[in-house]
Amino acid sequence: METLLEKIKDRVNANFDLKDYKIYTDLKRVDLFFNKEHIPSVLLYLKEQMGFRHLMHMSVVDWIEEGEFEIIFFLWAPKEKVKIFVKTRIDRDNPVMENMDNIWPQLNTYEREFKEMYGIEFPGLVAPEEFILESWSGPPPMRRDFETDKYAKDNFATRPGREDAQDVRETIAKRSGEDIPDFAKKYSR
Amino acid sequence: MSFFDLRGTLKPLTSLKQFGKNPHTIRYPEVPVEASDRYRGFHFNEIEECIGCGNCATICMNESIDMIPVEGVEGDKGDSGLRPRIDYGRCCYCGLCVDVCPTGSLSLTKDYIHVSEDPDTFLFLPGIENPDANNRKTYISTKETSLNDWARIPMPELEGKERVKSFAEVVLGYNEEQARQEAERCISCGICTEVCPDHMHIPEYINAIASGNDEDAVRIIYDNNPLPELCGKVCTRRCEDVCAIATRGEPVAIRWLKRYATETADASDVIKDIVNPEIRERNGKKVGIIGAGPSGLTAAYYLALRGFDVTIYEANEKAGGMTMYGIPKYRLPLDSIQKQVDYIVSIGVKIHFNTKVGKDISFKEIYENNDAVFMGVGFPKAWTLGIDGEDAKGSMQAVNFLHMINSGEDVEVGNKVAVVGGGNVAIDAARVSRRLGAEVTILYRRRVQDMPADWEEIEGAEDEGVHIEPQAIPIKIHTDDKGNVKAIEYLKAEMVQSKDGGRPKPVAIEGSNTIMEVSAVMAAIGQQGDYDFIDKEYAEKIKIERGRFVVDKNQQTTLPRLFAGGDAANRTADAISAIADGLRACKAIDAMLMPSNK
Numbered sequence: 001m002e003t004l005l006e007k008i009k010d011r012v013n014a015n016f017d018l019k020d021y022k023i024y025t026d027l028k029r030v031d032l033f034f035n036k037e038h039i040p041s042v043l044l045y046l047k048e049q050m051g052f053r054h055l056m057h058m059s060v061v062d063w064i065e066e067g068e069f070e071i072i073f074f075l076w077a078p079k080e081k082v083k084i085f086v087k088t089r090i091d092r093d094n095p096v097m098e099n100m101d102n103i104w105p106q107l108n109t110y111e112r113e114f115k116e117m118y119g120i121e122f123p124g125l126v127a128p129e130e131f132i133l134e135s136w137s138g139p140p141p142m143r144r145d146f147e148t149d150k151y152a153k154d155n156f157a158t159r160p161g162r163e164d165a166q167d168v169r170e171t172i173a174k175r176s177g178e179d180i181p182d183f184a185k186k187y188s189r
Numbered sequence: 190m191s192f193f194d195l196r197g198t199l200k201p202l203t204s205l206k207q208f209g210k211n212p213h214t215i216r217y218p219e220v221p222v223e224a225s226d227r228y229r230g231f232h233f234n235e236i237e238e239c240i241g242c243g244n245c246a247t248i249c250m251n252e253s254i255d256m257i258p259v260e261g262v263e264g265d266k267g268d269s270g271l272r273p274r275i276d277y278g279r280c281c282y283c284g285l286c287v288d289v290c291p292t293g294s295l296s297l298t299k300d301y302i303h304v305s306e307d308p309d310t311f312l313f314l315p316g317i318e319n320p321d322a323n324n325r326k327t328y329i330s331t332k333e334t335s336l337n338d339w340a341r342i343p344m345p346e347l348e349g350k351e352r353v354k355s356f357a358e359v360v361l362g363y364n365e366e367q368a369r370q371e372a373e374r375c376i377s378c379g380i381c382t383e384v385c386p387d388h389m390h391i392p393e394y395i396n397a398i399a400s401g402n403d404e405d406a407v408r409i410i411y412d413n414n415p416l417p418e419l420c421g422k423v424c425t426r427r428c429e430d431v432c433a434i435a436t437r438g439e440p441v442a443i444r445w446l447k448r449y450a451t452e453t454a455d456a457s458d459v460i461k462d463i464v465n466p467e468i469r470e471r472n473g474k475k476v477g478i479i480g481a482g483p484s485g486l487t488a489a490y491y492l493a494l495r496g497f498d499v500t501i502y503e504a505n506e507k508a509g510g511m512t513m514y515g516i517p518k519y520r521l522p523l524d525s526i527q528k529q530v531d532y533i534v535s536i537g538v539k540i541h542f543n544t545k546v547g548k549d550i551s552f553k554e555i556y557e558n559n560d561a562v563f564m565g566v567g568f569p570k571a572w573t574l575g576i577d578g579e580d581a582k583g584s585m586q587a588v589n590f591l592h593m594i595n596s597g598e599d600v601e602v603g604n605k606v607a608v609v610g611g612g613n614v615a616i617d618a619a620r621v622s623r624r625l626g627a628e629v630t631i632l633y634r635r636r637v638q639d640m641p642a643d644w645e646e647i648e649g650a651e652d653e654g655v656h657i658e659p660q661a662i663p664i665k666i667h668t669d670d671k672g673n674v675k676a677i678e679y680l681k682a683e684m685v686q687s688k689d690g691g692r693p694k695p696v697a698i699e700g701s702n703t704i705m706e707v708s709a710v711m712a713a714i715g716q717q718g719d720y721d722f723i724d725k726e727y728a729e730k731i732k733i734e735r736g737r738f739v740v741d742k743n744q745q746t747t748l749p750r751l752f753a754g755g756d757a758a759n760r761t762a763d764a765i766s767a768i769a770d771g772l773r774a775c776k777a778i779d780a781m782l783m784p785s786n787k
Contacts, residue, residue: 184412
């Protein structure tokens with residue numbers, strides 16, 4: 001298995017500018033890292049020339065600390081029964097990725113989702129404006145800096161019936177007669 | 190393609206492999222599908238195990254958990270009395286509440302069906318509304334899956350062999366990194382604050398340490414404790430017994446964190462700079478305080494901040510009371526006390542040292558010349574063993590021995606010491622004797638696990654080579670012709686379960702007499718008050734019960750304008766209770782003399 005995975009990697013490397021790779025023999029899987037401009041040709045080559053005909057999934061990871069989104073394509077070769085994860089990073093502040101639904105039509109659905117959930121632009125994507133979030137006005141909600149709590153408070157009313165909730169710290173302080181000074185309260189939970 | 194497409198002809202026959210198998214059908218009437226083993230359905234809460242820390246409510250990003258009072262659950266020390274209620278209109282079943290639950294009482298179950306037109310039924314009290322879900326728990330918290338940190342950052346200490354060579358401090362203290370790591374383990378529930386006699390703001394100062402603001406931590410600590418370095422080193426730390434993390438792991442090292450924070454302020458003027466207390470203008474009222482122990486110093490500090498003219502009368506040369514003269518210097522170095530006393534003096538408290546009330550100044554004079562008087566006189570007199578030969582040379586009381594050592598006097602104990610007792614005083618006397626070069630045996634009537642001393646102290650003593658002889662009842666001290674202690678005779682005891690359900694009692698075994706040769710015997714079986722300093726005309730009016738002043742919730746005695754605190758007024762007999770007494774008395778005196786401040 002290892003030689004097969006090595007061979008796959010070597011063949012891709014011979015044709016494209018492979019940035020990095022990782023081989024997981026036990027998982028029958030190769031991870032390949034590319035710059036974003038190589039992705040369409042890599043995917044097309046893997047599909048048409050190397051038997052990775054099946055797109056299993058597409059995913060996005062928000063690396064907020066590094067200012068990047070990672071885009072991952074999960075491919076499957078039914079004959080060899082091996083996986084390839086094609087990974088690339090794009091700028092988080094200007095997230096643009098090529099539309100590739102001409103390679104696999106089902107990418108259209110994924111791209112719609114990532115456009116809505118992460119705010120990634122896919123120029124040329126032909127799809128209805130809204131996907132899941134109807135009449136959404138806030139920032140893309142799957143981004144890690146999205147404040148769910150704040151958004152919920154700003155946009156939704158609270159149902160009555162929960163006013164009897166108590167703060168644990170205050171309840172205990174009240175019961176034992178503790179006086180928490182104001183300057184200490186910012187450290188309370 | 191050939192004329193006869195053999196493949197197309199034979200392929201349908203592969204369906205024959207299904208022949209004889211059970212068909213996939215749905216039963217009628219329908220049997221609900223059982224959820225998988227790690228399914229995250231509705232919550233279940235073990236109401237008895239839950240301590241109401243509210244960590245689940247804090248972590249919930251959807252704010253779907255409320256902490257509410259529940260019938261049948263009494264808020265008590267170690268339990269907030271609140272229990273979680275889930276709003277299933279908001280819950281997303283992520284299970285974080287289970288992952289952070291320190292007690293492991295909260296879990297998710299296989300139940301997932303609830304249909305109702307009434308939205309109020311989506312508010313749900315797990316464990317109370319579904320007590321039978323106990324056996325359908327799926328997503329549970331184990332010590333491995335939990336997100337809490339169970340292990341305490343170990344405290345660096347001197348090795349046992351090194352310790353006995355000198356009176357150097359045994360515990361070395363956390364460095365900055367260790368303190369931040371340890372502080373981060375705290376979940377800030379505040380359950381600890383209720384058992385602290387002084388109700389210190391524990392979660393707040395630990396959070397300040399965790400976020401790197403040591404100065405804020407010091408300020409928060411000084412808000413209701415002017416002797417925190419003392420507490421940081423020798424507090425009985427009942428807070429740690431009820432720590433939420435202690436339900437399944439090691440409690441947060443609250444005492445060591447307080448120690449760390451206070452040690453960042455290493456001189457009295459640094460403390461003053463950091464705390465920067467607001468000192469009110471003098472209000473013209475005078476308060477006299479008898480005894481510069483923890484309760485007296487605390488009352489003095491906060492009264493002085495409130496503008497009172499405070500004078501302390503202290504019989505000894507130094508302030509600190511029992512913490513100065515009773516606690517050995519390897520646990521609480523002189524500098525630690527001195528620094529805090531200097532700070533208290535620097536804000537305007539006057540202390541008259543070497544002034545014994547009843548001898549150098551009369552109680553009457555103090556009482557008549559002040560608007561209020563606070564007594565923090567402690568328990569200076571030790572109980573004696575009451576056995577033959579106790580007046581021999583080399584037989585002494587452990588507190589007196591510690592007092593002499595802490596005053597810098599030389600005490601001759603010879604090469605083999607027997608200490609009688611099982612409290613902290615006994616352990617202190619034993620460990621000090623080890624440092625003087627003697628072999629030490631502790632004789633205790635009950636078992637080691639019954640000893641009232643701190644377990645850390647007991648372990649420390651054993652590390653240093655102190656031998657503990659449990660279930661031993663001394664009956665006689667043998668002397669030589671010159672009147673020196675020669676040996677101690679004791680009986681072995683067996684533990685007998687008492688009939689009234691109390692703790693087992695030691696009963697001496699007849700004929701089990703053992704004689705151990707020793708050069709000194711120290712009794713450490715407790716202390717009592719000595720109230721002879723109070724003039725008779727006042728003493729009659731002050732009610733004393735079982736050797737302690739009777740005080741109300743404001744620490745006021747039966748004599749008007751007279752307040753009392755510390756060992757002579759409370760039953761817990763530790764520094765932090767004394768500090769709490771002092772603070773309570775301060776507030777009561779303030780309210781009594783300056784009603785307009787209210």
